[in-house]
Amino acid sequence: NEIKVLDMGAWDFVPKPYNPKILKFRLKNAIQRSRLAALEKLKYLAEYDSLTGIYNKYKFFSATKQMLSNYPEKKFAIVRVDVERFQLINSFYGLSEGDKLLIFISEYIKNICENFKISTYARIEADIFAICMPIENVTYRKHILSARKALKKYNSSYDIVPKFGIYLIEDPTLPISIMYDRASLAAKKCKGNYINNYAFYDKSLSEYIEKEQEIVNEMNNAIKSEEFSIYLQPKYSLDENKFYGAEALIRWIHPKKGVISPAEFIPIFERNGFITKIDYYVWEKTCKFIKNQIDCGKTPKPISVNVSRLNLYNPKFIDTVCNLTKKYEIPNYLLNLELTESTYIENPELMIESVEKLQAKGFIVMMDDFGSGYSSLSILKDIKIDVLKIDMGFFTKTKIESRSLKIIASVIKMAKVLEIPVIAEGVETQSQVKFLKELGCEYAQGYYYARPIPTDEYIAFLEK
Numbered sequence: 001n002e003i004k005v006l007d008m009g010a011w012d013f014v015p016k017p018y019n020p021k022i023l024k025f026r027l028k029n030a031i032q033r034s035r036l037a038a039l040e041k042l043k044y045l046a047e048y049d050s051l052t053g054i055y056n057k058y059k060f061f062s063a064t065k066q067m068l069s070n071y072p073e074k075k076f077a078i079v080r081v082d083v084e085r086f087q088l089i090n091s092f093y094g095l096s097e098g099d100k101l102l103i104f105i106s107e108y109i110k111n112i113c114e115n116f117k118i119s120t121y122a123r124i125e126a127d128i129f130a131i132c133m134p135i136e137n138v139t140y141r142k143h144i145l146s147a148r149k150a151l152k153k154y155n156s157s158y159d160i161v162p163k164f165g166i167y168l169i170e171d172p173t174l175p176i177s178i179m180y181d182r183a184s185l186a187a188k189k190c191k192g193n194y195i196n197n198y199a200f201y202d203k204s205l206s207e208y209i210e211k212e213q214e215i216v217n218e219m220n221n222a223i224k225s226e227e228f229s230i231y232l233q234p235k236y237s238l239d240e241n242k243f244y245g246a247e248a249l250i251r252w253i254h255p256k257k258g259v260i261s262p263a264e265f266i267p268i269f270e271r272n273g274f275i276t277k278i279d280y281y282v283w284e285k286t287c288k289f290i291k292n293q294i295d296c297g298k299t300p301k302p303i304s305v306n307v308s309r310l311n312l313y314n315p316k317f318i319d320t321v322c323n324l325t326k327k328y329e330i331p332n333y334l335l336n337l338e339l340t341e342s343t344y345i346e347n348p349e350l351m352i353e354s355v356e357k358l359q360a361k362g363f364i365v366m367m368d369d370f371g372s373g374y375s376s377l378s379i380l381k382d383i384k385i386d387v388l389k390i391d392m393g394f395f396t397k398t399k400i401e402s403r404s405l406k407i408i409a410s411v412i413k414m415a416k417v418l419e420i421p422v423i424a425e426g427v428e429t430q431s432q433v434k435f436l437k438e439l440g441c442e443y444a445q446g447y448y449y450a451r452p453i454p455t456d457e458y459i460a461f462l463e464k
């Protein structure tokens with residue numbers, strides 16, 4: 001029994017009959033040992049991250065400080081790493097999937113750091129990691145540049161984009177927390193930037209970040225208190241000069257700052273993932289509006305809504321849209337969906353699949369801002385888009401207007417060959433209308449016809 005019990009991990013074994021004095025000593029030892037073990041555990045918890053087993057923030061700060069003072073002659077950088085829109089992976093695939101990815105990333109960072117003789121690395125919180133590495137040679141850049149490809153291997157349907165904020169340490173006596181904050185500021189600079197997934201700290205960053213932070217702080221509350229509202233911009237058929245539908249565009253009616261243009265907040269929401277909430281909000285308001293029209297005995301016109309590319313990474317995206325039209329009992333062809341080229345560039349297969357599924361459900365899919373990206377032609381080869389939208393503003397506000405008009409003309413001609421109707425956006429002048437009519441462009445939208453207007457004005461407009 002004694003061998004068996006000790007083998008199973010018991011700290012001690014006291015056979016009967018026992019000597020009370022000896023038992024007292026043995027108990028004292030056991031208590032001592034248990035305290036030590038608890039201390040060890042506490043120490044571990046205080047220094048290591050429980051999910052990934054690497055240093056936590058505090059240990060990172062102290063170990064990095066130690067390392068910098070041990071090697072005063074060496075140059076180092078603090079690098080902050082996080083995964084763009086990690087919270088979407090948690091909410092779309094569940095927490096345990098998110099945890100798995102974090103463990104994978106910590107292993108990946110561990111591997112990178114093995115290339116340097118000295119370095120520290122840690123999980124700071126949530127999906128944020130930090131590394132302090134020597135920068136004498138350029139290999140540190142190589143590792144950062146190859147990270148995206150390496151993480152892509154984890155799961156190709158996630159689109160994991162790691163972002164690196166880099167602070168090149170000038171003064172090694174600065175508190176590590178300040179160095180880390182600078183790396184974080186740099187990281188914000190490259191958030192949402194599809195081409196560059198790393199950025200370096202420089203002093204001018206602070207002000208720009210402050211403004212963005214203000215918007216982020218207010219956004220959740222703003223959606224709850226219904227500060228967002230939709231404006232509708234009428235669309236016209238060119239040959240009959242008749243109104244035939246509208247596009248829903250969001251406005252933020254801020255209690256203090258007044259109307260904030262989407263150009264100011266949409267890019268921020270795209271960076272932090274909040275855009276999927278805003279989009280859903282607009283889709284729902286639009287469905288409600290169409291339903292109201294039907295209930296009032298009017299013949300509803302189709303309204304298009306914008307679909308940010310992030311939605312496509314939600315496996316429930318199609319169901320979500322279908323559930324909305326079902327909930328408000330409106331036919332799917334009345335809710336038109338505008339997608340942009342950038343979605344296609346990022347993940348062509350996903351875009352092709354999503355568009356086909358939407359069309360199979362009876363939705364009309366429009367390609368927004370067509371021609372402004374780099375892959376317009378291959379989109380047309382791969383996807384049977386229902387409608388092309390081209391923005392006159394993109395082209396005509398360039399130096400050589402005659403050339404811009406030629407590009408627009410050739411896009412419209414090509415669309416004709418492919419039998420895809422075109423909406424020209426940003427139409428502002430009579431001469432533009434004439435030009436478009438001559439080319440046989442089907443539809444137009446722009447200040448020449450109407451500006452985006454609040455829904456009550458739009459209803460009044462319909463009754464005219």
Ligand code: C2E
Nearest residue numbers: 249250262263266282306307308426427428446447448452
């Ligand atoms: P967009 O989807 O290309 O929308 C057209 C933009 O052009 C709108 O700007 C509209 O007000 C503006 N516009 C219309 N006619 C004219 C014109 O004749 N001349 C000029 N110069 N501009 C005209 P807005 O409403 O400021 O929206 C800007 C962008 O913000 C939109 O571009 C769209 O990308 C995004 N956005 C707006 N609402 C939403 C939304 O609910 N969800 C998402 N994901 N994006 C939205």
Ligand code: CA
Nearest residue numbers: 247306338368
């Ligand atoms: Ca649009």
Ligand code: CA
Nearest residue numbers: 368369391425
């Ligand atoms: Ca557009």
